Amino acid sequence: MPALPRLLIFTTRQRRNTFRAMRAGAGRHGYRIELIGYEQAVRRWHLPGGAAIFTDFERMSPPWLEVAARLHARVKAAGAPVLNDPTRFLPRAALLKALHREGINRFTCWLPALGEVPERFPVFLRTLWAHRGVIGDLLEGPDAAAAALKSALEEGHTLSDLAFIEYTGVAEQNGVFRKLSGYGVGDAIIPGLTVSDHHWVAKSGVEGAAGAEAYAADHAALEPWPHDGLVRRVMAVTGMEFGRVDFAASQSGHAVFELNTNPYIRAVRNHPDPNRLKTSAWIETRLHESLADLARQGAGTGRIDLRAAFG
Secondary structure (H helix, E strand, O other): OOOOOEEEEEEOHHHHHHHHHHHHHHHHHOOEEEEEEHHHHOOOOEEOOOEEEEOOHHHOOHHHHHHHHHHHHHHHHOOOOEEOOHHHOOOHHHHHHHHHHOOOOOOOEEOHHHOOOOOOOOEEEEEOOOOOOEEEEEEOOHHHHHHHHHHHHHOOOOHHHEEEEEOOOEOEEOOEEEEEEEEEEOOEEEEOOOEEEOOOOOOOOOOOOOOHHHHHHHHHOOOOOOOHHHHHHHHHHHOOOEEEEEEEEEOOEEEEEEEEOOOOOOOOOOOOOHHHHHHHHHHHHHHHHHHHHHHHHOOOOOOEEOOOOOO
16 A cells, blocks of 8 residues: 655644644545654754645744755755745744735834834734743833833843834724634635634633634635635745734734744634534645645655755
8 A cells, every 4th residue: 555645844843743633634634744853854864755844933043944944955956845945934023014014014013122112002012033922011102112121121031032013903892802814835725713812912712702603704704715815915925835824803904913834733622612613624624635735746756865964
């Protein structure tokens, strides 16, 4: 019996858990996932052939991004399809400024390391590296912003990792904020699950914040998904072919928060609302179909030569 086509997914060693649920279910969709840490790859002479996705750039330092770029070049030279070029990655602040410049976002950010100060309020202060989130609450004026920056530095945050982000007024209904998302997988755009929260950050969601009406609306909007064009525009600006775009409806249109190149993908198995379960299952199936198609495109590719790749 021939082996299933292989999909290589590169990530940092600590964050391989984000794809483990997808790896467990890949066989049922006719392909297999092999998770490879960048730290592991640099110690090997060869890697098995196959299509590949490079991820987790948000958590990598510039030297490790250079390692990923060299690895990307060797994988691409083997002839298989490869998603996400590390050399084109835009860190969070650069991405937000690019989205503002392209007219996708109405809001922007300011970098204290460049001597920039907020020109409009409210804003919030956050770290740029990884996905560590917001420091404190909304800041309503220059004095509050200066005090928040001073406090963050005293707590040990570094100036180069801080940014003031303009708050865009995310739309809420009955005290509930809803964060939307969509996945890009090559040419495919796949809706993500909506997160509902009583706090404007809406990072992971709160159980009970959304009701049956919201879950029914989410399921009804899957086909055709009204945000397909937005996610395609964001993917084009980022230069990436794989990732999850997080966004929300705001008072001035859509507000795009980030592109996560290593999103945590796990289907909802237990939930009291049947529409939530159906939506999650639909998304999981579409993701597997797109990843399986990518793996088949790389079937038969020879092994990847890494000799002398890293000095």
